[in-house]
Amino acid sequence: MSVSTCPSEPAEAAEGGLDAIDRAIVLATQSGLPLVPDPWGAVARPLGLTGEVVRARMQRMQESGVIRRIAAVPNHYRLGYVANGMTVWDVDDAHIQRLGREVATIPGVSHCYRRPRHLPEWPYNLFVMLHGKSQAEVERQAEALRERLGEACRDHRILYSSRILKKTGLRLARQPGPPR
Amino acid sequence: MAALDELDRRLIDAFQRGLPLDSRPFAAMAERLGVSEAAVIERLRELQQSQVLSRVGPVFDHALAGASLLAAVAVPEAERDAAAAVINRSPGVNHNYAREHDFNLWFVMTAADEVQLESRLEALEEELGVPVLRLPMLEGFHIDLGFPIPWAELETP
Numbered sequence: 001m002s003v004s005t006c007p008s009e010p011a012e013a014a015e016g017g018l019d020a021i022d023r024a025i026v027l028a029t030q031s032g033l034p035l036v037p038d039p040w041g042a043v044a045r046p047l048g049l050t051g052e053v054v055r056a057r058m059q060r061m062q063e064s065g066v067i068r069r070i071a072a073v074p075n076h077y078r079l080g081y082v083a084n085g086m087t088v089w090d091v092d093d094a095h096i097q098r099l100g101r102e103v104a105t106i107p108g109v110s111h112c113y114r115r116p117r118h119l120p121e122w123p124y125n126l127f128v129m130l131h132g133k134s135q136a137e138v139e140r141q142a143e144a145l146r147e148r149l150g151e152a153c154r155d156h157r158i159l160y161s162s163r164i165l166k167k168t169g170l171r172l173a174r175q176p177g178p179p180r
Numbered sequence: 181m182a183a184l185d186e187l188d189r190r191l192i193d194a195f196q197r198g199l200p201l202d203s204r205p206f207a208a209m210a211e212r213l214g215v216s217e218a219a220v221i222e223r224l225r226e227l228q229q230s231q232v233l234s235r236v237g238p239v240f241d242h243a244l245a246g247a248s249l250l251a252a253v254a255v256p257e258a259e260r261d262a263a264a265a266v267i268n269r270s271p272g273v274n275h276n277y278a279r280e281h282d283f284n285l286w287f288v289m290t291a292a293d294e295v296q297l298e299s300r301l302e303a304l305e306e307e308l309g310v311p312v313l314r315l316p317m318l319e320g321f322h323i324d325l326g327f328p329i330p331w332a333e334l335e336t337p
Contacts, residue, residue, distance in 0.1 A: 018244075026244070032235030035224050037204055037217060051203070058238065059201050067238045072195040072224065075234040086279065086286070097319070104322030114319040115250065122283070122313055127250075159279040159286075165264045166276035166287070 018066065021049070025057055033070075076110075081131040085138040085158040087145065088124035090117075092152040096126060099149055103128055106148070108141045123155060135160065184232065187215065191223055192233075199236070247297040248272075248290040249316040252283040253308060260284055263308055270304050272297070283313060 018026065024047050033039040040058075041051030061067040076084075091099055096114055103126070104112040111129040128145060132138040142158055184192075190213055200208035206224070207217040227233040255263040260278060267276055267287050276287040289304075291297035305312050 026238075026240070029237050030240065032228070032237040035206070035221050035228070035236060037206060037221070039205065040203065055201060055203065061238075062201075065241055066244050068241050069198045070201065070238045071198050072192060072227075072236050073234050073239060074192055074196055075231050078230070078232045100319065100321035109322060112320070112322040113317045114321070115315040115317060118313055118315075122315075127315075157281065159281045159283075161277040161279050161286075163278040164276075165278055165285075166268045166273065 017064070018061070021047075021053075022057055022061060022066075025049075025054055026061075029058070076131055080133055083132045083135045083138045083160070085130045085132075085135075085142065085160050087128045087130055087142050087156060087158050089126040089128065089145075089149060089156040090123045090154040091126045091149060092154075093125070095152040099152060100126060102148060103145060106141070106145060108132055108138075124157065130158075184227075187213070187219070187223060188227060188232070191220070191227070246290070246292040247294045248288060249297065249314055250286065251289050251301065251315065252286045252313040253310050254282045254284060255308070255310060257284070263310075266307055267304065270300065270307075272300050 025043065028043050028047060034042040036042050038051055040055040044051045044054045047054075058067065058070060062070060100112055100114055103109065108130050109128055110131055111127070113127045114125055115127055117123050117125050130138050130141045130145075132141060138158065138160075142156070146153060146156060191209070194212060195209060199205045200212075202208040204217070206220045210217045210220045213220065224233065224236050228236065253263065253267075264276060264278065264285055267273055267285060270289075272290045273287050274290060276285065278284060279286050289297060289300060291300055301312050301314065
């Protein structure tokens with residue numbers, strides 16, 4: 001890996017193996033597709049591309065994993081999921097793979113990740129995001145989860161969010177010199 | 181909860197995991213739902229307007245940002261808002277939540293690569309005067325693909 005000797009921001013261009021056209025498409029679609037019969041064409045025209053190119057490139061970005069999905073993305077809060085708890089679990093490393101996959105299928109779970117411990121202050125290696133209608137429901141989900149994890153789980157915590165201080169979603173920064 | 185009729189629910193159920201990547205995606209959706217393309221577009225606009233849908237479009241993976249991780253700091257409650265402001269203006273931060281724990285600020289830091297990520301974290305540690313807990317994802321068992329929405333259950337008070 002080469003390290004830039006320039007202290008200023010290195011171009012965030014090589015991100016995810018995207019070229020300038022991909023980046024222009026990301027910038028044009030990251031806050032949503034235009035809701036018109038031909039959304040690809042509508043994205044393409046200001047970029048001097050064709051709708052078919054935009055559609056094919058977005059499909060390719062999805063296949064390569066840069067785009068997880070192109071979807072109608074619900075706002076869970078507006079659907080009534082007003083309580084969310086980031087639950088963190090100290091799970092025996094010998095069983096975490098199997099248990100992680102099992103836990104991921106429990107209703108109300110939106111994310112389930114393994115992350116490193118930092119002992120002694122942070123013993124938790126499994127992160128499970130739970131969503132419910134109320135704090136009580138999140139607690140019931142967490143209890144079901146604890147039962148599922150059984151003796152492989154030594155300890156856990158539910159960290160409720162008391163305030164959203166910033167939430168922009170993943171965004172590519174605009175750069176000078178957009179592609180023509 | 182926002183008032184949603186059956187078509188709204190069918191739209192969300194059928195397409196929260198993905199749209200058909202057709203040349204006319206809303207026409208393809210309409211065909212599956214047995215309604216007109218214009219009706220699908222109108223519903224999506226309304227659902228977006230009322231913020232039931234945050235958008236209709238791509239959800240990007242963190243791979244897009246090159247390097248990223250979940251990070252946390254423990255700061256005294258009295259200093260929390262000031263620390264949050266420092267974190268929010270730090271380059272590459274796209275989420276920041278206050279949580280009820282000793283580690284009371286949780287944020288996602290992104291950068292073009294691992295080297296830049298580490299230098300951003302170190303700069304932030306210096307400015308905040310506390311260590312940053314680094315929690316990169318080691319393995320994803322389930323990554324935000326939406327989950328089935330139990331409509332009936334949501335309606336009970």
